[in-house]
Amino acid sequence: MAKLLICGKTDIGKKGEYNEDAFLIGGIVENKKELYLEIPLDSSFIKYYGLLVAVADGMGGHNAGDVASGLALNLLSRQFMSSPKGVLTQEEITMALRDSIFSAHKAILDVSRSNPCYSGMGTTIGGVYFTGDGFYTYHAGDSRLYRLRHSGLKQLTKDHSLVQSLIELGQITIEESYAHPQKNVITNCLGGGNSNCEPEVAHNYTAFEGDIFLLCSDGLSDIVDADKIEEILNSERMLREKVNFLIDAANEAGGKDNITAVLIKVEEEK
Numbered sequence: 001m002a003k004l005l006i007c008g009k010t011d012i013g014k015k016g017e018y019n020e021d022a023f024l025i026g027g028i029v030e031n032k033k034e035l036y037l038e039i040p041l042d043s044s045f046i047k048y049y050g051l052l053v054a055v056a057d058g059m060g061g062h063n064a065g066d067v068a069s070g071l072a073l074n075l076l077s078r079q080f081m082s083s084p085k086g087v088l089t090q091e092e093i094t095m096a097l098r099d100s101i102f103s104a105h106k107a108i109l110d111v112s113r114s115n116p117c118y119s120g121m122g123t124t125i126g127g128v129y130f131t132g133d134g135f136y137t138y139h140a141g142d143s144r145l146y147r148l149r150h151s152g153l154k155q156l157t158k159d160h161s162l163v164q165s166l167i168e169l170g171q172i173t174i175e176e177s178y179a180h181p182q183k184n185v186i187t188n189c190l191g192g193g194n195s196n197c198e199p200e201v202a203h204n205y206t207a208f209e210g211d212i213f214l215l216c217s218d219g220l221s222d223i224v225d226a227d228k229i230e231e232i233l234n235s236e237r238m239l240r241e242k243v244n245f246l247i248d249a250a251n252e253a254g255g256k257d258n259i260t261a262v263l264i265k266v267e268e269e270k
Contacts, residue, residue, distance in 0.1 A: 001041060001269050002209050002267060002268055002269060003038055003039060003041060003267055003268075004037075004038070004039050004040075004041060004130060004266060004267075005036075005038050005264070005265040006025055006035075006036065006037045006053065006265075007034065007035070007036045007037075007239045007240050007242075007243045007262070008023045008025055008034065008035045008053075008215075008243070008260070008261070008263075009034040009035075009243045009247060009260070009262075010022065010031055010032070010217075010258065010260040011247045011255075011258065011260070013219055013250070014255030015254075015255060015256050015257070016257065018066055018258075019258050020058035020065030020066050020068075021055070021056065021057050021058065021217050021219065022056050022066075022069040022070050022073055023035075023053075023215070023260055024052060024053060024054040024056075024073040024076070024077055024127070025037055025053055025262065026052065026053075026077075027052075027077050029074050029077065031066065031069070031070065034243070036239075036240065041130070041207075046131065046132050047086055047132050048086045049084060050085050050093075050130055050131045050132075051129070051130040052076070052077060052127065053128050053130070053215060053262060054073055054126065054128075054138075055125070055126050055127065055143045055215045055216060055262055056068075056069035056070075056072050056073050056123045056124060056126075056143065056190075056217075057124045057141065057142075057143050057218060057219070057258070058070075058072075058122070058123040059121065059189075059192070060118065060119075060122060064112075064117065064118045064120075064121035065121060065123065067111070067118055067121060068121040068122055068190070068191050071107060071108055071111065071123075072101075072104045072105075072108060072123045072125055073125075075100070075103060075104040075107055076100050076101060076104050076125070080096055080097060080129075085131070090203050093131075093136060093203070094136065094201045097136060098199050101138065101140065101199040102199065105140075105191060105197040105199075108121065108122065108123070108190050109191055109195065112193065119193070120192065120193040121191055121192070122191030122192025122193070123141075123190050123191060123192075124186060125138070125190060125199070126138075126139040126140075126141070126144055126145055126215055127139065127145070127215065128145055128213060128215065128264070133206070134205055134206045134207065135203075135205050135206075136202065136203040136205075137156050137157060137200075137201070137202045137203075138199055138201045138202075139157045139160070139200055140160060140188045140189055140190060140197060140198065140199045141160050141161075141188055141189045141190075142160065142164075142218050143157075143215070143216065143217050143218065144157050144159070144214075144216055144218075145213065145214070146213065146214040146216075146229065147211060147213050147214075148211065148212040148214070148230065148233045148234065149208065149210070149211050150210075151230075151234050153226055153233065155226070157200070158200075159186075160186055160187045160188035160189075161186050162182050162185040163177040163180050163182065163183050164177075165187065178222070183222065184218070184222075188200075207266045208266060209266050209268050210266065210267075211266045212233050212266075213263070213264040214229065214233065214261060214262070214263055215261070216259075216261045217257070217258060218257065219250060219255075219256070219259035219260065220249075220260070222257070223254060223255075223257075224246065228249055229246065232245045232249065239263050239265055242263055243261050246259075246261045246263075247259050247261055
């Protein structure tokens with residue numbers, strides 16, 4: 001039977017005063033330390049609860065973005081994981097993910113409206129939920145999920161951003177989007193002073209042995225191109241080393257934003 005190897009790390013980058021990124025592995029939210037976990041896919045925990053993994057990229061200035069990303073992940077974990085999911089259908093799990101993300105969105109709005117220090121704060125979210133027989137993807141904003149399979153990298157989420165909309169309209173190319181003056185404008189998020197949040201959830205995937213998943217904030221994906229990411233993930237390095245190489249690559253390219261990377265590998269249990 002296969003097991004999941006999971007390693008997450010976040011870095012302030014070279015330009016920021018605060019780290020507004022955070023990540024979630026199981027029930028643990030972190031924005032300072034590296035986390036590492038191994039868990040069999042046929043474990044009772046996966047069978048009854050599944051495993052929730054996510055990245056959040058907060059915004060709002062000072063420590064408001066830090067508050068938003070941490071709040072989003074803590075509330076998502078608390079609400080979604082509060083009851084066993086093994087008895088739910090795919091549709092019910094999809095709805096539970098959407099409802100949990102939207103509840104976190106409303107909570108962030110409430111906090112930002114009641115405290116002037118946090119006015120307008122918000123966060124992206126991007127994640128994957130593993131069950132014993134597959135996985136769900138969920139996101140709002142431009143935090144991404146990639147999958148490496150048979151040495152080929154594929155982006156499984158589509159950014160909710162202005163430049164993505166312009167690409168789809170044929171007004172700019174993918175290459176032009178990297179230098180676009182509004183490349184950081186997102187069209188969907190939790191909080192952000194906007195009452196509307198539309199989390200995107202999908203379930204049509206099966207995880208196979210050898211698959212490697214990457215969850216990351218735009219501090220990585222905006223500055224390290226897909227070819228470089230694919231090269232690092234295809235290397236013979238250990239999972240922890242790959243996480244560090246991804247973050248180092250972003251810092252070497254300027255480190256203009258906080259950088260978060262979470263790698264999940266499906267590996268045969270020996």
